[in-house]
Amino acid sequence: MNSSILHFISPPIPYFLDCGRATFDIGERHITRNGIGVFDLIVITKGALTIGENDREWELQQGEGLILKPDAIHYGAAPCTSETEMIWIHFQTFGSWKEYGDMKECLDNQADLIESHKQIAYLNHCDVCSIFLPKHIRVTQKEMEVLNNFTHLDQEPQSMRNWKRQAAFQLFMQHLDRDLASMSDASAFLLAEKIELFIRQNYARNITNSLLQQELNYHPNYLAKCMLKIYGMTPIEYLTYYRIEQAKKLLIQTSWSVARIAEEVGFNHVSYFSSCFSKKEGISPSNFRMKFIGPR
Known part of the structure; x- marks a missing residue:
């Protein structure tokens, strides 16, 4: 119907x-x-x-x-x-x-x-x-x-x-x-959900396309195709998105430094974390925190 x-x-x-x-x-x-x-x-x-x-x-x-x-x-x-x-x-x-x-x-x-x-x-x-x-x-x-x-x-x-x-x-x-x-594309939905769940449970790890292939037993191109169809982003793009979402929570729920938060959510370099965060949110991590809890 x-x-x-x-x-x-x-x-x-x-x-x-x-x-x-x-x-x-x-x-x-x-x-x-x-x-x-x-x-x-x-x-x-x-x-x-x-x-x-x-x-x-x-x-x-x-x-x-x-x-x-x-x-x-x-x-x-x-x-x-x-x-x-x-x-x-x-x-x-x-x-x-x-x-x-x-x-x-x-x-x-x-x-x-x-x-x-x-x-x-x-x-x-x-x-x-x-x-x-x-x-x-x-x-x-x-x-x-x-x-x-x-x-x-x-x-x-x-x-x-x-x-x-x-x-x-x-x-x-x-x-x-x-x-x-x-009734839509059941296989794509199911696989995209598996990818999303794996990333949520392991986002602090060094997740790569090779690791996803090893864990989920599908070629990275197919994994990317399914994620793009259901989530509008590749697995690695979703990983960055999810890490930043977790960082936003830590920025307003803890007093941890930006460097520590970057490390906790899986970024190896605080400068790269700040760059990704600013690109996505249009504001630096420090200024994002200041919006909610004021200057420290």
Whole structure:
């Protein structure tokens, strides 16, 4: 099923707000509204619903869903021809997001969306990642079980209800994200994640293309191709990126010298560390620290 993709940057992970069920008799249609300020995930559990967003329309059958954007016009594009029931979930994010036509467009624009995210999210030194959600969803049996759990949670006391709803919502989002990844280039995603995990666990070591080939048993050219496709950078470029992200944390969480921080994150020479840091952040490590904790 071809669908555009909603690309979110996390953290923060998109968070649950409210949920419920709605029914439509024959001849009724979805209400028209404009700019409700939250994402509206709807899943049809019985019948069919024709719904529009701005200038696009979908006829959703049982077991299908749609994510409507917070800044768009939503409307019933046609009356229901049978009794229809749906589950709806409202959610939102503080982070950057954008709708793209396909996964290639998402990945091509990933770096720009991440940079935008770091300007509007809580901190500009957090370790971020992408979440990909299909706009038009074919809900699996396992995902439907998670959704139906929201109804059972109405019986929970208020002190526990929203905690469990948030957990169920995140599980549903995780299923959608992983399903979409598996339908794209699963082998590239899996290998890129292995490379990323190895770098995260070993970034202070002297990581080279030869070491990655030895550890992962793939030619460096193929490793680079997979990383470029999923992360928009080669393994060695990602290594430098990740080292600088770790250095940013140490700059504002410790009183260590810049030289010590450079060594801790895997740079052999403080001058090279400062050069890489300034090139990426547009500011020296010392001035970056001063922004957050003042002159020492």
